[in-house]
Amino acid sequence: MKVLVPVKRVIDYNVRVRVKSDHSDVDLANVKMAINPFCEIAVEAAVRLREDGKASEVVAVSVGPKVVQEQLRTALAMGADRAIWIETPETPETAGLGPLGIAQLLAALVREEQPGLVLLGKQSIDGDNNQTGQMLAGLLDYPQGTFVSGLELGDEEVEVVREIDGGLQTLALRLPAVVTTDLRLNTPRFIRAPDIMKARRKPIAHTAPEQLGVNPAPGPRTLAVHPPEPRAGGRRVESVGELVEHLRQAQVI
Amino acid sequence: MMRSLVIADLDKGQLAAATYHVIEAARQLGAPCDLLVVGEGCADAVTRACAIAGIERVLVADDPVYAASLAENLAPLVVAVSAGYSHLLAAAGSVGKDLMPRVAARLGVNQLSEVIGVESSSRFRRPIYAGNAIATVESDDPVKVLTVRQTAFAAVEPRGGDAERVELEQVIEAPSTRLLGEQRAESERPELTSARVVVSGGRGLGSREGFELVYQLADRLEAAVGASRAAVDAGFVANDLQVGQTGKVVAPELYIALGVSGAIQHLAGMKDSKVVVAINKDPDAPIFQVADYGLVADLFEAVPELIEQI
Numbered sequence: 238m239k240v241l242v243p244v245k246r247v248i249d250y251n252v253r254v255r256v257k258s259d260h261s262d263v264d265l266a267n268v269k270m271a272i273n274p275f276c277e278i279a280v281e282a283a284v285r286l287r288e289d290g291k292a293s294e295v296v297a298v299s300v301g302p303k304v305v306q307e308q309l310r311t312a313l314a315m316g317a318d319r320a321i322w323i324e325t326p327e328t329p330e331t332a333g334l335g336p337l338g339i340a341q342l343l344a345a346l347v348r349e350e351q352p353g354l355v356l357l358g359k360q361s362i363d364g365d366n367n368q369t370g371q372m373l374a375g376l377l378d379y380p381q382g383t384f385v386s387g388l389e390l391g392d393e394e395v396e397v398v399r400e401i402d403g404g405l406q407t408l409a410l411r412l413p414a415v416v417t418t419d420l421r422l423n424t425p426r427f428i429r430a431p432d433i434m435k436a437r438r439k440p441i442a443h444t445a446p447e448q449l450g451v452n453p454a455p456g457p458r459t460l461a462v463h464p465p466e467p468r469a470g471g472r473r474v475e476s477v478g479e480l481v482e483h484l485r486q487a488q489v490i
Numbered sequence: 491m492m493r494s495l496v497i498a499d500l501d502k503g504q505l506a507a508a509t510y511h512v513i514e515a516a517r518q519l520g521a522p523c524d525l526l527v528v529g530e531g532c533a534d535a536v537t538r539a540c541a542i543a544g545i546e547r548v549l550v551a552d553d554p555v556y557a558a559s560l561a562e563n564l565a566p567l568v569v570a571v572s573a574g575y576s577h578l579l580a581a582a583g584s585v586g587k588d589l590m591p592r593v594a595a596r597l598g599v600n601q602l603s604e605v606i607g608v609e610s611s612s613r614f615r616r617p618i619y620a621g622n623a624i625a626t627v628e629s630d631d632p633v634k635v636l637t638v639r640q641t642a643f644a645a646v647e648p649r650g651g652d653a654e655r656v657e658l659e660q661v662i663e664a665p666s667t668r669l670l671g672e673q674r675a676e677s678e679r680p681e682l683t684s685a686r687v688v689v690s691g692g693r694g695l696g697s698r699e700g701f702e703l704v705y706q707l708a709d710r711l712e713a714a715v716g717a718s719r720a721a722v723d724a725g726f727v728a729n730d731l732q733v734g735q736t737g738k739v740v741a742p743e744l745y746i747a748l749g750v751s752g753a754i755q756h757l758a759g760m761k762d763s764k765v766v767v768a769i770n771k772d773p774d775a776p777i778f779q780v781a782d783y784g785l786v787a788d789l790f791e792a793v794p795e796l797i798e799q800i
Contacts, residue, residue: 254622263623336591337600365618365735366603368591371561375595380562380666383588386729396670401584402683402738403501404674404730406558411666420719420736421729457600457629460613465624468761470780477795480767483783489687489744489765490711490800 238353275358284316313436335456340372370417492521507684508581510645543650562664599631606642621758641741685714694749734759752777
């Protein structure tokens with residue numbers, strides 16, 4: 238069974254985000270970029286399925302300009318077998334694409350590639366939308382397992398453990414299905430130098446929205462980006478007694 | 491003509507607190523508002539829904555097929571009743587996040603996640619980059635599909651209304667998805683996202699046994715219990731207690747962080763709390779920068795003393 242894993246290029250998890258002074262966007266100039274952490278978990282899950290003999294092929298896909306090939310190479314180094322680059326002239330955000338447009342492109346690719354399972358990160362750490370997987374499942378009318386921390390792939394069904402408010406929910410989804418990963422599904426492997434060398438020889442196929450026959454819907458327009466209201470904290474108390482006194486004065490206890 | 495439909499959030503068949511906050515967001519749109527109650531055995535929730543001030547109609551879909559709140563059949567149900575509505579809103583909890591993007595995709599429109607401010611009927615504010623930036627976004631779509639961060643809106647009055655009850659005849663199954671089981675954390679404590687006081691524990695508690703301190707203080711204050719990702723990953727508590735960007739977002743009147751370092755992901759989940767207290771033995775812990783009152787101390791001495799004094 239083929240597993241398709243869409244991945245996104247985002248600002249590195251450890252970089253401190255700054256808003257541009259003209260409030261048009263966050264400043265991404267000369268900032269370290271990386272594969273979105275939730276996408277990395279999805280790649281790891283897919284590669285483990287192939288290593289366990291439950292999946293036959295892992296195909297990574299990304300949408301964006303040429304630089305997204307770096308993240309596809311990361312997925313290949315982690316163990317994906319091949320990759321597909323859906324080229325857009327700019328990043329999805331600057332091209333005005335939102336999760337709906339991305340899901341439309343992925344839906345067209347799914348119809349071509351016919352994977353048994355599509356594994357995605359539950360959200361990207363830039364837009365924090367948490368939508369693409371659900372939208373893809375909706376467009377394809379596939380069952381969906383979101384925010385997944387457990388995954389058991391069978392021949393006709395995939396069993397997922399979902400992290401929901403107040404606990405866990407276990408579902409069996411008939412394949413083909415869309416599954417989105419939460420943090421606790423796995424810890425992605427460390428990539429070693431030989432893996433990077435091997436990844437260079439793996440193929441990255443090229444396609445584009447027109448070739449997929451999709452004119453993706455524009456996303457919502459971002460009018461302004463502001464830093465959040467700062468919290469005026471930092472005050473120290475010297476003892477438990479002083480703390481209790483302050484809390485009484487503030488009438489919170 | 492504008493009209494909003496709020497999809498009610500249910501908790502064990504009861505109307506969840508989040509619903510009242512989402513209705514406030516809908517109220518700010520300035521349009522008539524209806525409520526959809528969908529689930530199994532939700533008669534009680536429907537009675538309460540009809541009593542909420544400002545709700546005109548309560549649409550009811552009460553059937554065992556909706557027991558697990560699956561997007562696979564809830565989405566077509568919402569789409570089926572969506573004609574005539576300009577805005578569809580749900581809480582940004584696990585059901586709303588699962589459901590609303592699927593609804594939007596099937597309507598061919600965008601979805602806006604975790605809305606924290608309503609500026610007009612088409613313009614909204616929402617956090618991006620783990621709350622490190624706030625975007626003002628505008629949508630031209632004929633239907634706006636939103637999930638709403640409940641802590642950003644006050645709750646509407648639960649009484650004073652007299653809504654018309656409308657039974658939905660259509661029952662939609664989800665044949666491709668089977669519920670195998672649910673593990674619900676049973677607790678007598680208030681629910682984390684709507685509690686007045688939250689006591690949170692981090693890696694500084696050291697162990698599952700050490701985390702008992704958090705429960706003891708929470709019991710004393712009738713507070714909900716939360717945890718940092720580090721405490722969850724270390725196995726001190728279950729994941730449903732996690733406060734942070736990828737866990738629960740809380741904004742109580744009082745947030746007490748015990749042994750929490752204050753990683754940016756955690757701060758994103760609690761920095762809208764009214765009063766923040768941090769107790770940590772590391773004076774350089776980032777949590778102190780956002781705390782209204784910081785105490786550098788050994789938790790195992792300070793917390794028992796605190797319990798005694800309040």
